[in-house]
Amino acid sequence: MAQEEAQKSADVVVVSAEKPMTDDKEVTVPAPVPEKEVTPPVASDEKVAAEAEAEKAAPVKEEETVVAEKVVVPTPEELEKKALEEFKELVREALNKREFTAPPPPPVKEEKPEEKKSAEESKEEDKTDEKKEEEKQEEAVKTEEKPSEPAAAPAETKPEEKEAVPVTTEKATGGEEDGTKTVEAIEESIVSVTPQESAAEETTVVAEAEPVEPEEVSIYGVPLLQDERSDVILLKFLRARDFKVKEALTMLKNTVQWRKENKIDELIEAEAGEEASEFEKMVFAHGVDKEGHVVIYSSYGEFQNKELFSDKEKLNKFLNWRIQLQEKCVRALDFSSPDAKSSFVFVSDFRNAPGLGKRALWQFIRRAVKQFEDNYPEFATRELFINVPWWYIPYYKTFGSIITSPKTRSKMVLAGPSKSADTIFKYISPEQVPVKYGGLSKDIPSTNGDTVTEAIVKPAAKYTIELPASEACTLSWELRVLGADVSYGAQFEPTTEGSYVVIVSKNRKIGLTDEPVITDSFKVGEPGKIVITIDNQTSKKKKVLYRFKTQPKSDI
Template identity: 50%
Template sequence: MAEEVPKTSTTPEEVVVSDVAPADEKPDTTTDVVVPVEKDAQQEQETSPEKEKENVPETAETESEVVSKPSGDDNVPESGSFKEESTIVSDLPETEKKALQELKQLIQEALNNHELSEVPTTNPPKDEKPEHKEEQKPVEEEKKEHAADVAEETEKEAAEVTVTETEVVEEKVAVSASADEDGAKTVEAIEESVVSVTVTVSEEPKVEAVSLSASPEEVCIWGVPLLADDRSDVILLKFLRARDFKVKEALAMIKSTIRWRKEFKMEELLEEDLGGDGLEKAVYMHGFDKEGHPVCYNIYGEFQNKELYKKSFSDEEKRYRFLRWRIQFLEKSIRKLDFNPGGICTIVQVNDLRNSPGPSKWELRQATKQALQLLQDNYPEFVAKQVFINVPWWYLAVNRMISPFLTQRTKSKFVFAGPSKSAETLLRYIAAEQLPVKYGGLSKDGEFGISDAVTEITVRSAAKHTVEFPVTENSLLSWELRVIGWDVSYGAEFVPTSEGSYTVIIQKARKVASSEEPVLCNNYKIGEPGKVVLTIDNQSSKKKKLLYRLKVKPSSD
């Protein structure tokens, strides 16, 4: 009978890291590592004076003041407890529904008035225009007053002429002469009145025509038209949550984001060929977590490469190009998200701090902070979780100092792990078939793919564990396995079902060191019924995590 191999539970837990650098290791308290903090945290610090130090990107300045001695039993702060809110409107509390409706009304008004994408004019023209109007205003009023006076005088004169003609018939000649003069004035005044009326009548339809032809503007963010369908609600909820459902502040953030995108020429940027120049090794997307979020890996150690560093940050022009490349990368990743209600519209960020550049990399620090500020201001609520791996001990000390100034919402998205716990931590959130080999998974180019599920087993200390693969027909059996950290013995053999057959040693038992190839691949051609038995002998004092998967292909030979 084949052993039933259970898959270990992968429910997310709070991560506590006990592996830190030795006490005799000298701390580099000025090393700069930028910790991304979402805009919702920044907003809460603005509304609470006691949280002014919440802006995590300024860690370089904070770290320089740290005086902390490492301790062997230091633990990472509790983290990873954040649970994403629903993006389905019917699931929202009434207060949030009301805020969403109010924001939608304000957005509709702004669209009708073409306010969202309009760019504010510069100050000098504004200062000049009022002065010009003040000079012209008295002249215009004087003309209007003069016209009114002429019309009034004309009416009086006309009345006088009528009365004179009725009562004094004898003075026809005088009246006639007077009538001629007054008639001329009257005609002139009437002409002015007619002209004035004509202008007024002809201008009113023009105003109406303009107002009728001015339809609401169409504005898109991340490829989603505002107020066009349900996806727009998901977008608006991001801004509302970033501003704690304060509608006016959320609207101001939306307007600011739209204007920035227009100034940054976002649609043109998406089509621009910026090239990677090696940056694809420092930032890349790979696989999904267990909840379906795409995963972005940020490898800080790649910037130790002098050639890559020079190409990316050696002068202002190259730093600006890096910034545009980073924004373009993010935009393309966001366009692949599902903004339908209930869809996956956030990303998991994995930040590898191994060999993170030190304080000498001033240009990198400036470029990273600039990029981070843009992300905070214009990309709210796009992070599902921030996982920091290969975290040095000094970083944990800094985090303990900063932690009291962070909001609970922000802290709940953070997960920290030291070097020896990084793989185990990542496997809590990302399945082994989705996790790259370098980070403890089995995802790599080869015979197996992400559709081939991986079984995870915990091998207790000072214990031996066997895994059996029964085979009933001629076939080719292939498998790959790894033990995180190895330092265990591994062997494989084929045991035939027939009593008269002999056991075949596939892999003689040997101890696999931690420095060896992380993943072992084997295959065996089977010509009779039997089973393949894998043996893991863990004689260390620590429990180990075993990962394996297999494929069986029929064989005609």
């Protein structure tokens, strides 16, 4: 066997070798061989060309992606603008759907337990009746199905009748009345459905036919989506919710609802009550800070007045008055552009503030602060807490995250009694600070542009201030030493030689109980200067604030 297989393979080899020898003349004849050899290079050329084109196109795509990555990164201004446009669209849709003035959902009627039980029992009875009817129908069908072929005829009846038809035609068990009842029930169900559908169609047609006009909503006296002032207000709600548009819309709707419930537009026009004069000692607006924001001062020590805050009714009167003041101050702001000063600086004085033992009072204060945060968002550019007692600082560090929001805490500055004046002067010029809080401003803040100069008197040292007068005039000045307990004196020294020194004010001690602001003046008849001397014999440095102005003799 092995030899035969070897011979066969040899024969095959010989045949394959002999074919080219016998077909020498026909080697060039067969066309398929060169066609097969020619066609692959064509395909390869096309592939090469396609690959070349792909390589050329590849770097272009990379460049495009790089450029796209550079463009995708938006600036904060662009993000703010985009969020504002989305917010405005949502507000516009809400106005078109009248969602701001939509009536509240009707109260759910609480059914009495007896009524609920009767309704449930009636439902259960209906279900049992239906089950009985179905069982009777099934029994009737079974009795009729015993003759197999004749039952096929009624099966071709209309689909509306279904299984109820054989029940009415034949009844072996004597249940004809039940069968007729089922047919009537089916007919009643069919009839009861059709008028509901037609009524629904009519209601939909009526709803579509009546055009709904968009509502007009104003907040802080500014109509929404009417001009640029609206954009400034909407941005406040966006910032309060970290530019989350849907949350900002919810906040805006809640604010509009709160204003309607509390009748803010009517409250602003209401006359002040008898307690208004006392309330104005607690909270008042006075001057501006160094950036031009209106400053509102609050004194928490006045809450110790039992006559004003003896019960909840009086506390609510104060809260209404405080909201009225806030609304008036807000409406006086400039919302014409985002660069305008449309927020406040709040200064809260904790001197003689009630202790933590008065929980009801502090709960009222927290509730009031929460209302202002929710309904007047982003109207506080900074909050200064001065004369803060020692017990409040650890309390704030422990419970501050619960009382106020993180955004509000970032704007708060706390200062004890010894650092209060310096903290205020860091943000508000002394000429704009009331005398009560260490400044030189009295009932009406200065508007004549007289700037206040600050100076430091070292411990156990004297400090002199020179006020020049180049011509005959009246020279007047105001001076204050923070902390007092110093000596003060002033004299006029003429520039001409041989003239006498004039004592304007003898040296005198200034105590804590004396008038904090020293106001003085002198009529100058010749060129010279006023020299003021401050003698500090204590071991602590003192801060001096002063300003002066000259009035020519011709104007006197």
